[in-house]
Amino acid sequence: MIDLFLAEGFEEVEALAPVDILRRAGVKIQTVGVGGPRVRGSHGVEVTADVEAKDISLDHLDMVILPGGMPGTKNLEKSPVVRAAILHCAQGGRRIAAICAAPSILGHLGLLKGQTATCFPGFEPELGAKALSKDPVCVSGRFVTARGAGVAVDFALKIVEILCGAEKSRQIRQNIQCI
Numbered sequence: 001m002i003d004l005f006l007a008e009g010f011e012e013v014e015a016l017a018p019v020d021i022l023r024r025a026g027v028k029i030q031t032v033g034v035g036g037p038r039v040r041g042s043h044g045v046e047v048t049a050d051v052e053a054k055d056i057s058l059d060h061l062d063m064v065i066l067p068g069g070m071p072g073t074k075n076l077e078k079s080p081v082v083r084a085a086i087l088h089c090a091q092g093g094r095r096i097a098a099i100c101a102a103p104s105i106l107g108h109l110g111l112l113k114g115q116t117a118t119c120f121p122g123f124e125p126e127l128g129a130k131a132l133s134k135d136p137v138c139v140s141g142r143f144v145t146a147r148g149a150g151v152a153v154d155f156a157l158k159i160v161e162i163l164c165g166a167e168k169s170r171q172i173r174q175n176i177q178c179i
Contacts, residue, residue, distance in 0.1 A: 002027060003056060003085060004065040006049055007034040007076045011069030012041040013149040014099045018065055021156035024172050025164050029065075032056055034079045042069040053081040058088045065159070068100020068120060068148065077105045086111070089142075095162070097144035099155050103127055106143065115140040120148045153178050 002022065006015055015031070022029045033039045033049030040046045064085050066076055076082045082105075089096050090111050098106055103119040104126035106112050117129040118138040129140075136151040137144065137158045144162065146155035157178070161169035173179070 001060040002029040002063040002065060003032045003061055004029060004067070005032045005034055005053070005076055005079070005082050005085070006039040006041075006047060006067070007072050007079065007082070008040055009042045009069055009075055010039065010067045010072035011100055011149055012043055012045045012047075013152045014067035014069065014102075014155075015041070016047070017152035018067075018097075018156040018159065021153065021160060021172060021176075022163075024175075025160045025168055027160070027163055032081075034075060034082060042072060053079060056081065056085070058085060061085060061088055061094070063095040063097065063159075063163075064089050066096075066098040066102035066105060068098070068102040070101060073101040073104065076102065077108065083109070093142065095142045095144065095159075097146075097155070097159055099146040099152065100148045103145040106145075112143065115143055117143065117145040118147050119145060 030050040034053045100120040104123045107127035112127050112129040114130050116131040117127050118133040137146045157169045
């Protein structure tokens with residue numbers, strides 16, 4: 001199971017594009033509401049999460065996805081449940097994906113040391129990465145990072161490629177006319 005965390009002020013496109021694309025690929029993903037079941041994005045879109053953070057179990061967790069946005073990133077980072085899920089994945093050799101400002105959370109936890117990463121411009125000093133990528137989406141070890149909302153579909157398709165193979169990613173790309 002993949003948990004995609006939603007905290008008040010999340011960037012809507014960065015959260016919902018991966019959920020949609022991964023579900024198209026048949027991947028088990030759930031949205032997790034931090035602080036309650038209904039979470040409002042940075043542009044006023046309210047989403048009802050599949051489950052509340054207080055109700056998740058780390059036993060089922062194969063991957064974490066962190067959307068960015070402000071103050072969503074800061075609210076994610078403040079959550080003990082989110083931190084526990086990230087560390088569970090990191091310590092268990094599982095994948096972690098973060099987009100926009102959210103890679104800064106991984107940097108603050110020291111997880112990007114020795115990795116190459118990307119993020120929304122201006123957050124680079126927060127990453128603590130070995131190297132910074134200029135690519136819109138970057139894969140380094142078990143980490144997938146991306147620059148921002150404009151590449152949310154590419155971010156999601158890269159995750160599909162990693163989990164389900166290049167052919168499945170290509171099929172979805174073609175089906176949604178993302179050429």
